[in-house]
Amino acid sequence: MDDPFSLRNEILRIExxxxxxxxxxxxxGIDLRVNKGERIVICGxxxxxxxxxxxxxxxxxxxxxxxxxxxxxSSGEHLTLFKDIRREVGMVFQNFNLFPHLSIxxxxxxxxxxxxxxxxxxxxxxxxxxxxKVRVLDQAQKYPGQLSGGQQQRVAIARALCMQPSIMxxxxxxxxxxxxxxxxxxxxxxxxxxxxxxxxxxxxxxxxAREVADRVILIDGGRIVEEAAPDxxxxxxxxxxxxxxxxxxxxxxPEVV
Amino acid sequence: xxxxxxxxxxxxxxLLQGLLFSAELTLVAMIGGMLLGTFMAIIxxxxxxxxxxxxxxxxxxxxSIPLILVLFWFFFLVPLLLGHLTPAGRSIPLGPKFTAFIxxxxxxxxxxxxxxxxxxxxxxxxxxxxxxxxxLSSLTMYWSVVVPQVLRVTAPIIVSQTxxxxxxxxxVYVLSLTDFFGAAxxxxxxxxxxxxxxxxxAVVYLLICSMGSELSERFRKKxxxxxxxxxxxxxxxxxxxxxP
Numbered sequence: 300m301d302d303p304f305s306l307r308n309e310i311l312r313i314e315x316x317x318x319x320x321x322x323x324x325x326x327x328g329i330d331l332r333v334n335k336g337e338r339i340v341i342c343g344x345x346x347x348x349x350x351x352x353x354x355x356x357x358x359x360x361x362x363x364x365x366x367x368x369x370x371x372x373s374s375g376e377h378l379t380l381f382k383d384i385r386r387e388v389g390m391v392f393q394n395f396n397l398f399p400h401l402s403i404x405x406x407x408x409x410x411x412x413x414x415x416x417x418x419x420x421x422x423x424x425x426x427x428x429x430x431x432k433v434r435v436l437d438q439a440q441k442y443p444g445q446l447s448g449g450q451q452q453r454v455a456i457a458r459a460l461c462m463q464p465s466i467m468x469x470x471x472x473x474x475x476x477x478x479x480x481x482x483x484x485x486x487x488x489x490x491x492x493x494x495x496x497x498x499x500x501x502x503x504x505x506x507x508a509r510e511v512a513d514r515v516i517l518i519d520g521g522r523i524v525e526e527a528a529p530d531x532x533x534x535x536x537x538x539x540x541x542x543x544x545x546x547x548x549x550x551x552x553p554e555v556v
Numbered sequence: 557x558x559x560x561x562x563x564x565x566x567x568x569x570x571l572l573q574g575l576l577f578s579a580e581l582t583l584v585a586m587i588g589g590m591l592l593g594t595f596m597a598i599i600x601x602x603x604x605x606x607x608x609x610x611x612x613x614x615x616x617x618x619x620s621i622p623l624i625l626v627l628f629w630f631f632f633l634v635p636l637l638l639g640h641l642t643p644a645g646r647s648i649p650l651g652p653k654f655t656a657f658i659x660x661x662x663x664x665x666x667x668x669x670x671x672x673x674x675x676x677x678x679x680x681x682x683x684x685x686x687x688x689x690x691x692l693s694s695l696t697m698y699w700s701v702v703v704p705q706v707l708r709v710t711a712p713i714i715v716s717q718t719x720x721x722x723x724x725x726x727x728v729y730v731l732s733l734t735d736f737f738g739a740a741x742x743x744x745x746x747x748x749x750x751x752x753x754x755x756x757x758a759v760v761y762l763l764i765c766s767m768g769s770e771l772s773e774r775f776r777k778k779x780x781x782x783x784x785x786x787x788x789x790x791x792x793x794x795x796x797x798x799x800p
Contacts, residue, residue, distance in 0.1 A: 359685055385691035396686030400704050409700060410690035462690060 308334045309370055310466045310497045311356065316365035318351055325351050326362070327521040333466065335372060338498045340508040340529075343518035344544060349501045352518065353470050356499075357381065357388045372465035372497075386414055389459030393471040395451045397443040397458070403430065404439045407458045415462065422461070429457040433487050449480025453487050460491075467491070469500040505548060509533060517541050560749055564756050567743045574739025575760070581660060581735065582722045588661035589721075590714070593668030598698050600669070601676045611669070618666030624727055630659045631731055652731040664721055671713050675706035715772035719765050736760070 311333040318326040325348045333339055343349045354360040356367055358381030368377050369384045378384050398406050407426035411417040417425070430436045433453040435446070443451055452472060459467060469488065473481040485507050492498055492511045502508065508515050508529055515532040517525045517540070525532065525541045536542050564571075596611045618626070635649050650658075679702055687697040707714075726737035734742065737757055744753035 357689055359688060382691070382693075385689060388689075390689035392682060392686065392689075394680075394682050396680075396682040396689075398683065398686070398701050398705075400708065401700075409696075410692060413693070413696045413700070414691040458690070 310335050310337075310372060311370070311499070312366075312368045313352075313356070314366045316352070316355060316362055316367070318348070318355055318360060318362040318365075325521055326355070329365070329518075329521075329523060331516075331523070333497060333499060335465075335497055336495045337513045338492045338511050339500065339514050339516060340512040341499065341501045341516045341518060342503065342505070342508065342544070342548075343524075347518045348521045349518045350470055353390075353468050353499065353501050356468060357385050357390060359390075370465065386462065387465040389462055389464035389467045391452070391455050391459055391467065391469045391472045393475050395443070395448075395455045395475075397451055397455055399443050402440055402442055403435065403446070403454050406443070406454065407461045410458070410462050425461050426457070429460045430454070432460070432490075433457045447480060448476045449483045452476060452480075452484045456484075456487055456491070466497040466499060469498065469502065471501050471503070473502065473504060503548065505533070517544060519544070559755075560752050563743075563747055563749050564752050567739075567753070570743065571736065571739050571756075574734050575736040577728075577733070578722065578725045578735040578737075581656060581725045581728070582718065584657050585660035585664045585721055585725075586718050588657075589664030589668045590672075592661065592665035593670075594672050594703065596665065596669040597672035597676055598703075600673055602694065615666040615669050618663055619670070623660075623663055623724055624730060626663055627655070627659050627727060627730060631655045652728075652733050656728045656731055656733055660721070660725070664717070667717055668714065671710050671717060672703075672706060675710040676702065678709060679705055711775040711778075712772045715768055715775060719768040719772075722768070723761065723765065 309332055311331070313329055313331040316326050316329040317324070329348075329352055331339075331352075341349045341352065351360055355362045356369075366379070367384070368379055369387050370377055371383075371387050378387060397403075398409070401409065404423065404426050407430065408419070408422040411422040411425060412419060427436065427439065430439055433456055435450050435453050435457070438446055438450060438454070443454070446454065456467075456472075472488070473484050476484060481504070485504060488498070488500070488507070489511055498511075500507075500512075512529050514526055515529050516523055517532075517538075519540050525536060525538045527537070531537075532541070533545065536545060596615065600608045600611050602608070621629075631650070631652065634655075683701055683705065684697065687701045692701065725735050728735050729738050729741065740753040740757040744750045
Protein backbone atom coordinates (compact mmCIF):
# COMPACT_ATOMS: atom_id res chain seq x y z
CA MET A 300 0.00 0.00 0.00
CA ASP A 301 3.02 2.24 0.22
CA ASP A 302 3.55 3.83 -3.17
CA PRO A 303 6.69 5.96 -3.59
CA PHE A 304 4.69 9.19 -3.73
CA SER A 305 3.05 8.71 -0.37
CA LEU A 306 6.33 7.67 1.20
CA ARG A 307 7.95 10.87 0.07
CA ASN A 308 5.02 12.83 1.39
CA GLU A 309 4.91 11.09 4.72
CA ILE A 310 6.47 13.06 7.52
CA LEU A 311 5.71 10.86 10.49
CA ARG A 312 5.01 7.17 10.77
CA ILE A 313 4.24 5.43 14.02
CA GLU A 314 3.75 1.67 14.02
CA UNK A 315 2.71 -0.60 16.84
CA UNK A 316 3.71 1.82 19.57
CA UNK A 317 3.40 0.32 23.03
CA UNK A 318 4.37 2.09 26.18
CA UNK A 319 3.99 1.33 29.87
CA UNK A 320 4.45 3.26 33.03
CA UNK A 321 6.09 0.57 35.09
CA UNK A 322 3.68 -2.31 34.75
CA UNK A 323 0.73 -0.11 33.86
CA UNK A 324 0.18 -0.07 30.10
CA UNK A 325 -0.37 3.43 28.74
CA UNK A 326 -0.23 2.96 24.98
CA UNK A 327 -1.48 -0.32 23.62
CA GLY A 328 -0.47 -0.36 19.99
CA ILE A 329 -0.72 2.96 18.18
CA ASP A 330 -0.48 3.26 14.41
CA LEU A 331 -0.40 6.72 12.94
CA ARG A 332 0.75 8.32 9.75
CA VAL A 333 1.02 12.04 9.14
CA ASN A 334 1.61 13.47 5.69
CA LYS A 335 3.25 16.72 4.76
CA GLY A 336 1.04 19.69 5.45
CA GLU A 337 -1.50 17.73 7.45
CA ARG A 338 -2.87 19.07 10.71
CA ILE A 339 -3.82 16.38 13.17
CA VAL A 340 -5.60 17.05 16.43
CA ILE A 341 -5.47 14.42 19.14
CA CYS A 342 -7.98 14.54 21.93
CA GLY A 343 -9.17 12.25 24.65
CA UNK A 344 -9.91 11.96 28.33
CA UNK A 345 -7.23 12.44 30.95
CA UNK A 346 -4.95 9.47 31.29
CA UNK A 347 -5.76 8.24 27.80
CA UNK A 348 -2.13 8.41 26.77
CA UNK A 349 -2.36 11.31 24.34
CA UNK A 350 0.45 13.32 25.92
CA UNK A 351 2.54 10.17 26.25
CA UNK A 352 2.07 9.49 22.56
CA UNK A 353 3.37 12.91 21.61
CA UNK A 354 6.27 12.62 23.99
CA UNK A 355 7.27 9.25 22.57
CA UNK A 356 7.68 10.74 19.13
CA UNK A 357 10.75 12.75 20.04
CA UNK A 358 11.99 10.34 22.65
CA UNK A 359 11.06 12.23 25.79
CA UNK A 360 9.35 9.03 26.89
CA UNK A 361 10.92 5.63 26.37
CA UNK A 362 8.64 3.02 24.86
CA UNK A 363 8.49 -0.74 24.99
CA UNK A 364 7.96 -1.63 21.35
CA UNK A 365 6.99 -0.15 18.05
CA UNK A 366 8.71 2.06 15.52
CA UNK A 367 8.77 5.77 14.97
CA UNK A 368 10.06 7.22 11.74
CA UNK A 369 10.30 10.90 10.85
CA UNK A 370 11.09 12.15 7.37
CA UNK A 371 13.32 15.17 6.97
CA UNK A 372 11.18 17.34 4.74
CA SER A 373 14.13 19.03 3.03
CA SER A 374 16.31 16.02 2.32
CA GLY A 375 13.74 13.23 2.25
CA GLU A 376 15.87 11.24 4.65
CA HIS A 377 14.09 8.83 6.98
CA LEU A 378 15.18 9.27 10.58
CA THR A 379 14.83 6.74 13.35
CA LEU A 380 17.46 7.85 15.86
CA PHE A 381 16.15 10.31 18.38
CA LYS A 382 19.10 12.61 18.12
CA ASP A 383 18.19 13.07 14.47
CA ILE A 384 14.44 13.08 15.02
CA ARG A 385 14.67 15.88 17.56
CA ARG A 386 16.23 18.16 14.96
CA GLU A 387 13.26 17.74 12.68
CA VAL A 388 10.50 17.66 15.29
CA GLY A 389 9.61 20.92 17.00
CA MET A 390 7.76 20.72 20.29
CA VAL A 391 5.67 23.23 22.20
CA PHE A 392 4.97 22.34 25.83
CA GLN A 393 2.10 23.13 28.11
CA ASN A 394 4.51 24.89 30.46
CA PHE A 395 6.48 26.65 27.72
CA ASN A 396 9.86 25.48 29.10
CA LEU A 397 11.63 28.65 28.06
CA PHE A 398 15.10 29.08 29.53
CA PRO A 399 14.73 31.79 32.18
CA HIS A 400 18.35 32.84 32.32
CA LEU A 401 18.53 33.64 28.60
CA SER A 402 16.84 36.50 26.78
CA ILE A 403 14.02 35.76 24.36
CA UNK A 404 16.40 36.23 21.47
CA UNK A 405 19.02 33.98 23.02
CA UNK A 406 16.38 31.34 23.69
CA UNK A 407 15.59 31.26 19.98
CA UNK A 408 19.19 31.38 18.81
CA UNK A 409 20.65 28.65 20.97
CA UNK A 410 19.46 25.52 19.18
CA UNK A 411 20.09 26.64 15.57
CA UNK A 412 23.64 27.60 16.53
CA UNK A 413 24.45 24.51 18.55
CA UNK A 414 22.50 21.87 16.65
CA UNK A 415 22.35 23.07 13.07
CA UNK A 416 25.64 24.92 13.14
CA UNK A 417 24.06 28.14 11.96
CA UNK A 418 26.27 31.21 12.24
CA UNK A 419 25.39 33.62 15.01
CA UNK A 420 24.33 36.48 12.71
CA UNK A 421 22.09 34.24 10.66
CA UNK A 422 20.61 32.66 13.78
CA UNK A 423 19.85 36.15 15.02
CA UNK A 424 18.08 37.11 11.79
CA UNK A 425 16.15 33.88 11.83
CA UNK A 426 15.12 34.42 15.45
CA UNK A 427 13.98 37.98 14.75
CA UNK A 428 12.01 36.76 11.74
CA UNK A 429 10.09 34.14 13.68
CA UNK A 430 9.61 36.37 16.71
CA UNK A 431 8.03 38.93 14.39
CA LYS A 432 5.87 36.23 12.90
CA VAL A 433 4.41 35.32 16.29
CA ARG A 434 4.18 39.02 17.09
CA VAL A 435 6.53 39.25 20.05
CA LEU A 436 9.37 41.01 18.28
CA ASP A 437 9.28 43.95 20.69
CA GLN A 438 10.03 41.57 23.56
CA ALA A 439 13.17 40.16 22.00
CA GLN A 440 15.59 41.63 24.53
CA LYS A 441 13.51 40.76 27.54
CA TYR A 442 13.63 37.66 29.68
CA PRO A 443 10.89 35.02 29.92
CA GLY A 444 9.99 36.06 33.44
CA GLN A 445 8.99 39.48 32.18
CA LEU A 446 6.48 38.17 29.64
CA SER A 447 2.88 37.11 30.04
CA GLY A 448 1.92 33.48 29.61
CA GLY A 449 0.50 34.04 26.15
CA GLN A 450 3.64 35.85 25.06
CA GLN A 451 5.86 33.14 26.50
CA GLN A 452 4.00 30.44 24.66
CA ARG A 453 4.27 32.35 21.41
CA VAL A 454 8.00 32.69 22.03
CA ALA A 455 8.11 28.94 22.61
CA ILE A 456 6.46 28.45 19.23
CA ALA A 457 8.98 30.79 17.60
CA ARG A 458 11.85 29.00 19.32
CA ALA A 459 10.70 25.67 17.89
CA LEU A 460 10.20 27.23 14.46
CA CYS A 461 13.76 28.59 14.42
CA MET A 462 14.96 25.02 14.04
CA GLN A 463 12.85 24.84 10.85
CA PRO A 464 11.40 21.46 11.75
CA SER A 465 9.55 19.12 9.42
CA ILE A 466 6.70 18.73 11.89
CA MET A 467 5.51 20.63 14.96
CA UNK A 468 4.14 18.88 18.01
CA UNK A 469 1.92 20.72 20.46
CA UNK A 470 1.30 19.22 23.89
CA UNK A 471 -1.76 21.00 25.26
CA UNK A 472 -0.27 24.39 24.41
CA UNK A 473 -3.09 26.47 25.83
CA UNK A 474 -4.01 24.41 28.89
CA UNK A 475 -1.84 26.45 31.25
CA UNK A 476 -2.93 29.83 29.92
CA UNK A 477 -5.49 32.29 31.19
CA UNK A 478 -8.62 32.17 29.02
CA UNK A 479 -8.04 35.69 27.66
CA UNK A 480 -4.72 34.76 26.10
CA UNK A 481 -5.70 31.35 24.77
CA UNK A 482 -7.02 32.96 21.61
CA UNK A 483 -3.81 34.78 20.78
CA UNK A 484 -1.87 31.53 20.92
CA UNK A 485 -4.48 29.63 18.94
CA UNK A 486 -4.48 32.39 16.33
CA UNK A 487 -0.72 31.96 16.01
CA UNK A 488 -1.16 28.23 15.54
CA UNK A 489 -3.90 28.77 12.95
CA UNK A 490 -1.57 31.11 11.09
CA UNK A 491 1.10 28.43 11.15
CA UNK A 492 -1.33 25.86 9.83
CA UNK A 493 -2.40 28.13 7.01
CA UNK A 494 1.22 28.37 5.90
CA UNK A 495 1.34 24.63 5.45
CA UNK A 496 3.25 23.53 8.56
CA UNK A 497 2.68 19.87 9.39
CA UNK A 498 1.20 19.81 12.89
CA UNK A 499 0.28 17.24 15.48
CA UNK A 500 -1.61 18.85 18.30
CA UNK A 501 -2.91 17.49 21.59
CA UNK A 502 -5.56 19.92 22.76
CA UNK A 503 -8.98 20.36 24.28
CA UNK A 504 -9.75 23.33 22.05
CA UNK A 505 -12.41 21.82 19.87
CA UNK A 506 -13.06 25.08 18.03
CA UNK A 507 -9.46 25.04 16.90
CA ALA A 508 -9.81 21.40 15.84
CA ARG A 509 -12.86 22.13 13.76
CA GLU A 510 -11.28 25.14 12.08
CA VAL A 511 -7.87 23.77 11.28
CA ALA A 512 -7.63 20.00 11.55
CA ASP A 513 -7.50 17.64 8.59
CA ARG A 514 -8.08 14.74 10.93
CA VAL A 515 -9.23 14.50 14.52
CA ILE A 516 -8.17 11.49 16.54
CA LEU A 517 -9.70 10.28 19.77
CA ILE A 518 -7.43 8.32 22.07
CA ASP A 519 -8.93 6.45 24.96
CA GLY A 520 -7.42 3.73 27.08
CA GLY A 521 -4.18 3.80 25.13
CA ARG A 522 -5.76 3.09 21.77
CA ILE A 523 -6.99 5.14 18.84
CA VAL A 524 -10.75 4.90 19.08
CA GLU A 525 -11.76 7.11 16.19
CA GLU A 526 -9.93 8.95 13.44
CA ALA A 527 -11.91 11.14 11.06
CA ALA A 528 -12.19 14.51 9.35
CA PRO A 529 -13.56 17.18 11.74
CA ASP A 530 -17.00 17.33 10.19
CA UNK A 531 -17.54 13.64 10.55
CA UNK A 532 -15.84 13.51 13.93
CA UNK A 533 -17.93 16.23 15.52
CA UNK A 534 -21.19 15.87 13.68
CA UNK A 535 -21.51 12.14 13.22
CA UNK A 536 -19.05 10.24 15.38
CA UNK A 537 -18.99 6.53 14.75
CA UNK A 538 -18.06 5.22 18.18
CA UNK A 539 -19.91 5.32 21.44
CA UNK A 540 -16.85 6.48 23.34
CA UNK A 541 -16.39 9.37 20.94
CA UNK A 542 -19.97 10.43 21.44
CA UNK A 543 -19.58 10.17 25.21
CA UNK A 544 -16.37 12.18 25.16
CA UNK A 545 -17.79 14.87 22.92
CA UNK A 546 -20.91 15.02 25.03
CA UNK A 547 -18.86 15.75 28.10
CA UNK A 548 -16.47 18.21 26.50
CA UNK A 549 -18.85 20.18 24.36
CA UNK A 550 -21.39 20.52 27.12
CA UNK A 551 -18.59 22.22 29.04
CA UNK A 552 -18.44 19.67 31.82
CA PRO A 553 -15.27 20.10 33.84
CA GLU A 554 -14.49 16.44 33.63
CA VAL A 555 -10.98 15.25 34.18
CA VAL A 556 -9.99 16.07 30.61
CA UNK B 557 46.20 42.58 82.22
CA UNK B 558 47.53 44.46 79.25
CA UNK B 559 46.86 43.82 75.62
CA UNK B 560 50.03 44.31 73.61
CA UNK B 561 48.49 45.50 70.39
CA UNK B 562 51.84 46.76 69.12
CA UNK B 563 53.13 43.21 68.90
CA UNK B 564 50.28 42.34 66.58
CA UNK B 565 50.93 45.41 64.45
CA UNK B 566 54.60 44.53 64.15
CA UNK B 567 53.77 41.06 63.01
CA UNK B 568 51.28 42.24 60.40
CA UNK B 569 53.47 41.56 57.31
CA UNK B 570 54.04 37.99 58.43
CA LEU B 571 50.38 37.54 59.27
CA LEU B 572 49.39 38.90 55.88
CA GLN B 573 51.67 36.37 54.23
CA GLY B 574 49.87 33.65 56.07
CA LEU B 575 46.52 35.14 55.12
CA LEU B 576 47.61 35.18 51.51
CA PHE B 577 48.35 31.49 51.68
CA SER B 578 44.96 30.81 53.24
CA ALA B 579 43.30 32.81 50.50
CA GLU B 580 45.31 31.05 47.82
CA LEU B 581 44.44 27.63 49.14
CA THR B 582 40.77 28.55 49.48
CA LEU B 583 40.62 29.90 45.95
CA VAL B 584 42.34 26.90 44.37
CA ALA B 585 40.29 24.40 46.33
CA MET B 586 37.07 26.27 45.53
CA ILE B 587 37.69 26.57 41.80
CA GLY B 588 39.20 23.12 41.44
CA GLY B 589 36.59 21.62 43.73
CA MET B 590 33.72 23.27 41.86
CA LEU B 591 35.01 22.18 38.45
CA LEU B 592 35.59 18.61 39.58
CA GLY B 593 32.44 18.57 41.70
CA THR B 594 30.22 19.85 38.87
CA PHE B 595 31.69 17.28 36.53
CA MET B 596 31.04 14.49 39.04
CA ALA B 597 27.52 15.73 39.74
CA ILE B 598 26.68 15.70 36.04
CA ILE B 599 28.07 12.17 35.60
CA UNK B 600 25.92 11.01 38.48
CA UNK B 601 22.88 12.86 37.20
CA UNK B 602 23.29 11.31 33.77
CA UNK B 603 23.63 7.89 35.43
CA UNK B 604 26.67 7.01 33.35
CA UNK B 605 27.23 3.29 34.04
CA UNK B 606 30.17 2.42 36.29
CA UNK B 607 31.39 6.03 36.53
CA UNK B 608 28.31 7.19 38.43
CA UNK B 609 28.72 4.39 40.97
CA UNK B 610 32.43 5.04 41.38
CA UNK B 611 31.76 8.72 41.97
CA UNK B 612 29.05 7.90 44.47
CA UNK B 613 31.53 5.78 46.42
CA UNK B 614 34.15 8.51 46.27
CA UNK B 615 31.78 11.23 47.44
CA UNK B 616 30.47 9.08 50.29
CA UNK B 617 34.01 8.29 51.37
CA UNK B 618 35.24 11.88 51.31
CA UNK B 619 32.21 13.11 53.19
CA SER B 620 32.60 10.46 55.88
CA ILE B 621 36.20 11.06 56.85
CA PRO B 622 37.41 14.10 58.74
CA LEU B 623 39.56 16.42 56.69
CA ILE B 624 42.45 16.13 59.10
CA LEU B 625 42.55 12.41 58.51
CA VAL B 626 42.45 12.83 54.76
CA LEU B 627 45.34 15.28 55.01
CA PHE B 628 47.41 12.83 57.03
CA TRP B 629 46.51 9.95 54.77
CA PHE B 630 47.56 11.85 51.70
CA PHE B 631 50.73 13.16 53.27
CA PHE B 632 51.96 9.92 54.78
CA LEU B 633 50.34 7.02 52.96
CA VAL B 634 50.15 8.13 49.35
CA PRO B 635 53.95 8.48 49.04
CA LEU B 636 54.29 4.93 50.37
CA LEU B 637 51.73 3.65 47.87
CA LEU B 638 53.45 5.46 45.03
CA GLY B 639 56.72 4.00 46.19
CA HIS B 640 55.36 0.47 45.92
CA LEU B 641 54.32 1.21 42.38
CA THR B 642 57.74 2.35 41.23
CA PRO B 643 60.64 -0.04 40.60
CA ALA B 644 62.82 1.74 43.12
CA GLY B 645 60.43 0.78 45.90
CA ARG B 646 61.28 3.90 47.81
CA SER B 647 58.51 6.13 49.00
CA ILE B 648 58.07 9.25 46.93
CA PRO B 649 57.55 12.24 49.15
CA LEU B 650 54.93 14.76 48.14
CA GLY B 651 55.69 18.24 49.40
CA PRO B 652 53.31 19.54 52.04
CA LYS B 653 52.14 22.38 49.82
CA PHE B 654 51.30 20.03 46.95
CA THR B 655 49.54 17.72 49.39
CA ALA B 656 47.51 20.56 50.80
CA PHE B 657 46.32 21.89 47.44
CA ILE B 658 45.47 18.47 46.03
CA UNK B 659 43.84 17.18 49.18
CA UNK B 660 41.70 20.22 49.80
CA UNK B 661 40.55 20.24 46.17
CA UNK B 662 39.66 16.56 46.22
CA UNK B 663 37.97 16.85 49.61
CA UNK B 664 35.90 19.91 48.74
CA UNK B 665 34.93 18.50 45.35
CA UNK B 666 32.88 15.85 47.14
CA UNK B 667 30.90 18.50 49.00
CA UNK B 668 30.47 20.70 45.94
CA UNK B 669 29.40 17.63 43.98
CA UNK B 670 26.57 17.00 46.38
CA UNK B 671 25.46 20.63 46.27
CA UNK B 672 25.43 20.70 42.48
CA UNK B 673 23.72 17.32 42.29
CA UNK B 674 20.92 18.60 44.51
CA UNK B 675 20.70 21.64 42.28
CA UNK B 676 20.49 19.49 39.14
CA UNK B 677 17.58 17.59 40.67
CA UNK B 678 15.90 20.80 41.78
CA UNK B 679 15.81 22.32 38.31
CA UNK B 680 12.39 21.93 36.69
CA UNK B 681 12.24 18.79 34.55
CA UNK B 682 10.75 20.89 31.80
CA UNK B 683 14.09 22.61 31.30
CA UNK B 684 15.71 19.30 30.45
CA UNK B 685 12.80 18.37 28.20
CA UNK B 686 12.78 21.72 26.43
CA UNK B 687 16.49 21.36 25.74
CA UNK B 688 16.17 17.78 24.53
CA UNK B 689 13.19 18.60 22.33
CA UNK B 690 15.28 21.26 20.60
CA UNK B 691 17.86 18.60 19.81
CA LEU B 692 20.55 20.01 22.09
CA SER B 693 23.31 17.55 22.93
CA SER B 694 23.76 16.58 26.56
CA LEU B 695 26.89 18.69 26.75
CA THR B 696 25.14 21.80 25.43
CA MET B 697 22.13 21.10 27.60
CA TYR B 698 24.19 21.04 30.77
CA TRP B 699 26.57 23.82 29.78
CA SER B 700 24.11 26.35 28.32
CA VAL B 701 20.80 25.55 29.94
CA VAL B 702 21.03 23.60 33.16
CA VAL B 703 24.26 24.45 34.98
CA PRO B 704 23.85 28.24 34.69
CA GLN B 705 20.49 27.86 36.40
CA VAL B 706 21.91 25.47 38.99
CA LEU B 707 24.69 27.89 39.89
CA ARG B 708 22.21 30.71 40.36
CA VAL B 709 20.01 28.59 42.58
CA THR B 710 22.82 27.06 44.65
CA ALA B 711 24.98 30.18 44.93
CA PRO B 712 24.07 30.80 48.60
CA ILE B 713 24.97 27.24 49.59
CA ILE B 714 28.16 27.26 47.58
CA VAL B 715 29.27 30.44 49.30
CA SER B 716 28.52 28.86 52.68
CA GLN B 717 30.55 25.82 51.77
CA THR B 718 33.42 28.05 50.70
CA UNK B 719 33.33 29.86 54.02
CA UNK B 720 33.67 26.52 55.74
CA UNK B 721 36.52 25.68 53.40
CA UNK B 722 38.26 28.92 54.32
CA UNK B 723 38.02 28.04 57.99
CA UNK B 724 39.24 24.51 57.30
CA UNK B 725 42.42 25.80 55.70
CA UNK B 726 43.69 26.30 59.23
CA UNK B 727 44.21 22.56 59.31
CA VAL B 728 47.35 22.84 57.20
CA TYR B 729 48.90 23.46 60.58
CA VAL B 730 49.26 19.71 60.87
CA LEU B 731 51.38 19.66 57.74
CA SER B 732 53.59 22.37 59.18
CA LEU B 733 52.43 24.81 56.57
CA THR B 734 52.01 28.44 57.47
CA ASP B 735 48.58 29.78 56.78
CA PHE B 736 47.00 32.72 58.55
CA PHE B 737 46.30 30.75 61.72
CA GLY B 738 49.70 29.07 61.56
CA ALA B 739 51.47 32.38 61.22
CA ALA B 740 49.65 33.80 64.23
CA UNK B 741 50.33 30.67 66.24
CA UNK B 742 54.05 30.75 65.48
CA UNK B 743 54.54 34.34 66.57
CA UNK B 744 52.23 33.95 69.52
CA UNK B 745 54.34 31.10 70.79
CA UNK B 746 57.63 32.79 69.97
CA UNK B 747 56.71 36.02 71.73
CA UNK B 748 54.48 34.43 74.37
CA UNK B 749 51.58 36.67 73.41
CA UNK B 750 48.92 34.03 72.97
CA UNK B 751 45.94 36.19 73.94
CA UNK B 752 46.76 39.03 71.56
CA UNK B 753 47.40 36.92 68.53
CA UNK B 754 44.66 34.37 68.90
CA UNK B 755 42.13 37.13 69.59
CA UNK B 756 43.21 39.02 66.50
CA UNK B 757 43.03 35.91 64.38
CA ALA B 758 39.55 35.17 65.67
CA VAL B 759 38.38 38.70 64.87
CA VAL B 760 39.79 38.56 61.35
CA TYR B 761 38.15 35.18 60.67
CA LEU B 762 34.91 36.60 62.06
CA LEU B 763 35.06 39.61 59.77
CA ILE B 764 35.86 37.62 56.65
CA CYS B 765 33.29 34.94 57.30
CA SER B 766 30.61 37.51 58.15
CA MET B 767 31.19 39.22 54.82
CA GLY B 768 30.89 35.83 53.16
CA SER B 769 27.62 35.09 54.94
CA GLU B 770 26.30 38.48 53.91
CA LEU B 771 27.16 37.69 50.30
CA SER B 772 25.39 34.37 50.65
CA GLU B 773 22.32 36.15 52.01
CA ARG B 774 22.36 38.61 49.12
CA PHE B 775 22.43 35.69 46.67
CA ARG B 776 19.52 34.09 48.49
CA LYS B 777 17.47 37.27 48.30
CA LYS B 778 18.30 37.62 44.64
CA UNK B 779 16.47 34.36 43.95
CA UNK B 780 13.23 36.29 43.92
CA UNK B 781 14.26 38.28 40.88
CA UNK B 782 13.61 36.61 37.59
CA UNK B 783 14.18 39.65 35.45
CA UNK B 784 17.76 40.89 35.31
CA UNK B 785 18.06 43.36 32.51
CA UNK B 786 21.70 43.45 31.62
CA UNK B 787 24.88 42.08 33.08
CA UNK B 788 25.71 45.38 34.77
CA UNK B 789 22.19 45.73 36.13
CA UNK B 790 22.35 42.19 37.39
CA UNK B 791 25.64 42.82 39.15
CA UNK B 792 24.34 46.00 40.74
CA UNK B 793 21.26 44.23 41.98
CA UNK B 794 23.34 41.40 43.31
CA UNK B 795 25.24 43.78 45.53
CA UNK B 796 22.08 45.55 46.60
CA UNK B 797 22.80 48.82 44.80
CA UNK B 798 20.14 48.95 42.09
CA UNK B 799 16.43 48.70 42.71
CA PRO B 800 14.11 46.58 40.48
